[in-house]
Amino acid sequence: MCASGQPITLLLFYLFGSATSSPVSMHTSDPPLLSQISPPSPTTLASPPSPSLSTPPPISNSGETTEKVRCPLSMSPSTLVVRFGDPVRANCSVSRMDFSALGWEVKLGAPTLSMGPFVVWSVDSMTEWNEKPMCYALSEQGGQCHINLPLTVYKPPDIVSINFVNHTGPMLEGHQYTLQCTVQNVAPVENLVVTFYRGQTALGQLQSNNTEKEPVTEIFSLNITPSKEDDGVQYWCEAKLELGPAGIKHPPMERSEKLTATVLVGPQLMCPTKLRVREGESLSCEVRGNPPPLVTWFRDGQVVALPTNFSRKDAGKYTVSAKGLFGQNNFTVEVEVLAGSGTTISCNIHFLLAGLLIQMINGL
Numbered sequence: 001m002c003a004s005g006q007p008i009t010l011l012l013f014y015l016f017g018s019a020t021s022s023p024v025s026m027h028t029s030d031p032p033l034l035s036q037i038s039p040p041s042p043t044t045l046a047s048p049p050s051p052s053l054s055t056p057p058p059i060s061n062s063g064e065t066t067e068k069v070r071c072p073l074s075m076s077p078s079t080l081v082v083r084f085g086d087p088v089r090a091n092c093s094v095s096r097m098d099f100s101a102l103g104w105e106v107k108l109g110a111p112t113l114s115m116g117p118f119v120v121w122s123v124d125s126m127t128e129w130n131e132k133p134m135c136y137a138l139s140e141q142g143g144q145c146h147i148n149l150p151l152t153v154y155k156p157p158d159i160v161s162i163n164f165v166n167h168t169g170p171m172l173e174g175h176q177y178t179l180q181c182t183v184q185n186v187a188p189v190e191n192l193v194v195t196f197y198r199g200q201t202a203l204g205q206l207q208s209n210n211t212e213k214e215p216v217t218e219i220f221s222l223n224i225t226p227s228k229e230d231d232g233v234q235y236w237c238e239a240k241l242e243l244g245p246a247g248i249k250h251p252p253m254e255r256s257e258k259l260t261a262t263v264l265v266g267p268q269l270m271c272p273t274k275l276r277v278r279e280g281e282s283l284s285c286e287v288r289g290n291p292p293p294l295v296t297w298f299r300d301g302q303v304v305a306l307p308t309n310f311s312r313k314d315a316g317k318y319t320v321s322a323k324g325l326f327g328q329n330n331f332t333v334e335v336e337v338l339a340g341s342g343t344t345i346s347c348n349i350h351f352l353l354a355g356l357l358i359q360m361i362n363g364l
Ligand SMILES: *[C@@H]1O[C@H](CO)[C@@H](O)[C@H](O)[C@H]1NC(C)=O
Pocket: 076, 091, 092, 093, 118, 120
C-alpha cells in the first residue's frame, strides 16, 4: 500500500501534463485518506479498497480538468456561408497537445482522423443541404470534446414573379386586391426577405418561417387598396437572401418584373353645389374620372349648352350628368347670377374641365 502513492502521482502528472504544483498538493492529501480507508479491511483486501481507490480520484481529477480547460478546439473560419455547388474549407485546430486525435463529423468529404494539431475539412463542391459539421478531439484518457461549425448552404431563387390573386385588368378605386410574390426554388427560405414595392416605396417586408434547408418555392402575399393616385404606378417585389455578416456583403437578390396598375375612378363632381356667376361670365366645373366621363348639362330635363355668357335669366338649377365606366352620376348645381359690376369685363374664357384629371405618377 505504501507504493500506491507513486502510481497516483504518475497518473495525476499524466493528466495535468506539465503542471507541477497541483500533483504535489494532491499527493500530500491523498495518502491519509487512503490509509484511513484501508486499515479496517486488511483481510478483505480485494474488494473494498479497489472501488475507493479507483473511483474517487479519477472522478475528481477529470471533473477538475474539464472545468478548467473546456474545449480547446478552435475553428477557422468560425462560421461559413457557401453557395450550393461551391467549394468549402475549414480548419479545426487544437491549442493543447494532450489530445491524441482530431476529426470531423460530416456527411460530405470527411477527412481522416488526424494525430496532428489541426485537421482540415475540404469539399470541392458543396452538394449537401443539411450538413451540420462538427469537429471533435479525443483525449488519451478517453474524454472527448467537440465544436460545431455553423454552415449555411444557399441557393438564390430561379425566378421571382408578381401577380394579383384572382384578378386581371384594371382595378377599382377603394377595392381591396391581393398582390402575390412567388419566389421559386430558393434555399434556405428562412433567410429570405421579400419586399413589395409601389414605385420606389417599400410597402411591406415579409419573411417565411419555414425551416426547410433544401430549395423550396414560396408565395408571399400583400393586400392593397388602390386610390386614384395609384393609377399608372408599378408594383414589384424583391427577394433577398439575408445571410448574415458571415455571408456576402452583397446578398443575393432577385427582382420581379413590374406590374403597371390601372385604377378606375368613378365620375366625381368637384364643384360646389351652389355657384355664383357674374353676368357676362361663364362658369367652370370639374368632373373627375378615369376613364374621362362623358358630361351633359341639363336644365329642367332638357339638354342645354352651358351658357358662356350668363345673364340673369340663366340663373337656376342645372343638372350635370357624368357618365363613366361605373354608370351615370347626376349632380345638381344651383347657379346664381350676380349683376355685372359696372365695368363689364367680358370674360369669354369658357372652359369646362370635365375631363380626366388623374395624375400619372410614374416612379414616384
Ligand atoms: C490550421 O490552423 C492551425 C492553427 O491556426 C495552423 O497552424 C495550421 O497551419 C492551419 N492549417 C491549414 C492547412 O491552414
